[in-house]
Amino acid sequence: MEARSRIKPISYLKSCAENKETLALLKVLALGQKSYEEGKYSSADDFFAEMDKEILGEDSSD
Numbered sequence: 001m002e003a004r005s006r007i008k009p010i011s012y013l014k015s016c017a018e019n020k021e022t023l024a025l026l027k028v029l030a031l032g033q034k035s036y037e038e039g040k041y042s043s044a045d046d047f048f049a050e051m052d053k054e055i056l057g058e059d060s061s062d
Contacts, residue, residue: 035041
């Protein structure tokens, strides 16, 4: 087998990397959908209140 036939162009490598990223994003989306269907979610207000509490160490509901 010639070395030339084993060497892939850079565009091929970029395409492979993009495919891996796409698959990873699809997996994250599928996990999010599953969590939603199982009722494992909270409202945006609750989420941001919890983040404020963690980050700022205070209760933001005042």
